[in-house]
Amino acid sequence: MNPTNLTIKPTMRIKAFYLFFIMTSIQTGSGIMGVPRYIYMQSKQDAWISVLIAGVLVHIVLAAMFAILNHYENTDILGVQTDLFGKWIGKLLGTIYIIYFFFVLLSVTMDYIQVVQTFIFPRLSAWVLASVLVLLIVYAVMSGLRVAVGITFIFFFLSLWLLVFLYKSVTYMEITHFQPFLSASPLELLQGARHTSYSYLGMEILFFIYPFISNKEKAKLATHLGLGMTTFLILLVTVISIGYFSPGELPEQIWPVLVLFKIVEYSVVGRFDVLVVTEWMMVILPNMILLAWMISHITKRLYHVQQRKVLMVVAILLLIGAGITKHEYFILQFINGVAASGFWIAFVYPIILLPMVWLKGKWKKSKKAGAKT
Amino acid sequence: MKRLILVSIFLLLSAGCAPAYPIERLGIINTIGVDSDNEDSQALNTTYVYFQFDPNAKNINEIISSKAKTLKGAREKANVKSNFQLVPGKLRVLMMGRPLAEKGVASILDTLVRDAKITDTMFLAVADQAAGDVLHEVFQRSTTNVGNHLYQLIDTNVDQEILIRTTLRDFMHKYYDIGSDPVLPLISVVEHMPSIERMALFRDETYAGDISIEEGFFIKLLSGRYQSGRIELSLPIEEFENIRQKDTDQREEESLFLSLSELRSHNSIKLVSKEELRFQSDIKVQARLLEISEQLELDKEEVVKKLEKAIEKDINRQINQLLDKFRELKVDPIGFGSIYNAKHPTTQEEWRNLLPEMKLDLNLNVNIIRQGIID
């Protein structure tokens, strides 16, 4: 049961290079659409400092995650947990991960459906959109991690061009919106940093994907760069949002990043925001596919259930969950709930886990030394 | 897998496809005129100009009016009168009647901003009478496509930097910004055609007064930068008496008229002293002298310098006049308040009270770079 060290077939391994895209894609999904607003509500015009603080903290968490993983030969968090806490608590913690990932997946789906309903099809039933998304997820996850990573990689580039069209809102920015400089208190800054957590969720994937990496020596660089890219993206949209929106406007926007595209207009494309919302499917799909893959993978690791069957169950639950929710306030609250729990699971937990791993390692060593002498 | 696909397809079909809006069945609203009703102060009189694609109709535009408490409600009511489904996705101009603007427009604009279907790049304008009357008159009397006409009227003038850009986004932005007030074009009907004669100043959301287009030039000079602006000036002729080339031009006039074009300006405003509420503005202007009513020896440096000095003096005078007007009306279209706010956070009300005491030191530097193809 749960061997601490995993052996992965060479054909199933992926290069560390792709960790960059996995990191960026799983983090930039639905969160980034609204994140400037939440940070701004806490730390006002200094929101961008909050983003930087959050970026630094997240890098520390990531380093902690690497420290945990490198303590073992080739394992994922499930192996670590079993090693530390024994089989049953390990299983319980793993199950918490499953449930948590499912809720993240659900929140992303609901959020995107809501965006589509707001911007494009106000009267379209959530069932239709949910089933389209679920079908795509199932079809992709069916072929396993390699295809999931491929989707992440290709969709990253297919959606990156959206950034170019932020240039128009950049020209509308006003420097006075950033002044007076540093007026937020350190507490407010930290509060703001905490509110970025929903956008940073997903970096736990490293805990599960790490055994699949073929050239581990390069994994650190790629992952940190990926995280840096996420930070850069969040920083970019936050800075543009602060400059573009008036102090009174920004807290009222649910998806400020999408609204930034509303002023882009061309002689061939009358409205750009519609295209952006459509294109956003390519931003969130890798996110959802990776999450769904993780859920099926963890369940297989823990309970030895066929990944296929897990996927079916996840798909049906997701379809039902996303189909029946209708109220905006419920969705927002749900997302806030996920964000809050994600904060503990994704960021605090690794930090707590690290000293335990160290202690255990020390204890083992001393035991060995004791046995020898 | 197969079963899931079947279930999903079933769901897709049972839920039906997305509600369609085939364009031939739509009345695509292009321009809206909103007025407050004379009898019922709560109600809005709304006039819609929309495109309709009827193969038998000879005019592609149609106009319809309705009355309701809200903008959305008005559209529902108008829908009942039209054989097309009225949709707001291509709304380009919203024109508000002056009486309504005097009462405040924030609630109307808020509904527009809230609707994701409405573009942020649509123009706002104020009519100097009831907006519905303007639209009706132009629609009935003129042969032009009234919806497009209004949009292009504003658009071309913004492009040529005659008007300040006044999109929905700009208005809301200035409205929400502390210490900055919106300006809108004021449209009147001249010979059955809409024409922008003046500009409406707003105090927050309410109409506060109006200024001429020429005065509007200085708002942009102070708050933004010109890429290729133009201005017409009249300078007192006495100053140029000795350098005038009388032999070629015998006309006797009281003023020297000149027009500067391809005017580039750069401006920076600083708060110099908080206590005195003193701002300092450094404006650099580069322009081409295109037209001048007198023959001056413009190839001589001192003549050009003199001319530049005179222009600076005149612009300075006009700006101060305009600022007096702003102080009197307690409006701040240039946005001194936001500069103040950036240094010393304040509120809209506080700034409103401070505004009349505001002072501006103007450092104007005019530079004439070319004079056309003949000296």
Added chain:
Amino acid sequence: MKKRGSRRGKSKELLPSSIENLKTNLQEAMHNNPDFQMQEFETGSQRMLVFYISIIVKKQQLNNHILTPLLEGDKQWTSEKLSNALPLGNSVAQTKMEEIVDALIMGSVGIYIENETELLTYPIPDQQKRQVDKSDKESTVLGPQDSFTESLTTNINLVRWRVNTGDLVTEKMIIGERVPTEIRLMYLKSLANKEDVQTMRQRLQDLVVDRIEDATPLTYYIEDSSTSIFPQFYQTELPSRFSYSLTKGRVGVLVDKSPTGIMAPTSLFSFFESTEDVYMRWNVGSFIRILRFFALIISALLTPAYVAAITFHYEVIPTPLLTTLGSSRAAVPFPPVFEALLLELLIELLREAGARLPTKVGQTIGIVGGIVVGQAAVAAGLTSNILIIVVAISALASFTAPSYLIGSTIRVIRFPLILMSGILGLIGIMASICFLIIHLLKITSLGRPYLLPMYPFVGKDFSKTFYRLPYYFNFKRSYSYKPQDMIRFPKKKSRKMKDIDE
């Protein structure tokens, strides 16, 4: 069955035999074939039998090179002497009836000298084949114009002639249980990836089928995913293209009786490459290649985008276009999806009719269908004239693909895309694109990912796939398919920049 078995048991004793005996045996084995001819000759004291199927041997060769030397002068012949004396190579000494029959069917002439222990067969088959001709389906402006014919020998000749190196391996295989067909597996020994060669060989050897109709159906038997709509092996009728791929380290298969060569592994992008890009200057070639990728996108997405915009997203249409679109749509009684499907179907009908009809009539049909029907459809208010333009452009774009197979794939993909855009608008299109990309990521060609070099990402190969660079950048072969030898030619020393007027 039993009888046959007993005869086979005796077959060791088939020879030596008397001429009469052999005659009856042969007659029986040939099922009294009316074209089977046996001629008895006597030279000196010897009796000999010459037999063949008359319509598949070259009569002239038979007379000049076999019968004349055989009967000239009264010589004493033995089989050994005979095989040395006749000016024809590859004589086969036969003893078994089955093999003799097989040889006769392949166009051999059998000669038996009475009481010898062996019987000699000389293959002089008369195969009807057409001349090497210009290619119709994959015509190029620049470069070689010849195309494969139905004859395997000609085809191998064409390839060998182009790739005249001892490195070229042609492995012979016979496929088909009932009707055997000869195929050749070709590759460059020191270049082609061994894994690829082995995979291809394995697949061909493992194939059990009664008969392969042509090279194209053969690919359907051995490709990676037969449910996919995308072709996974490249098929060409250009020897130049075939040999170009061989020299790039790919594996090729030629099939007898088929004018099509198969190449693998291949990626989606190679279907948009033409050998012409290589003959062009690199910058012009790049432009044309990128143009083809654009054509692919236009062809697949233009009509669906039209349907989506007209049905759901009026706000995306720019205002000036909106009025023209609206007024042209106003008279059309159908919903946009139906209108678009109708017109796409019309174009497909025209294409199909044009392909089936004789060339001259086909052109007329094209003009009548395209211009007259199109005009009339607009005049009758069945379609909007803008849609005609849209559909025509997308049809045109689909024909820019150098491979006919991928062109038809794109044209078929368009229909579900149009349907999806009619159901869910832009979201439907986007979902379909996502689906297609996921699908493309899933399929492989000879075990190699189909989207190489995009995923797995091989940035160095971009200059060979998506655009082209001057030759001195291309001193290496494509990394994606791991050829044994990477270097095409030694890298030039960095050329010293000359100063102006130096």
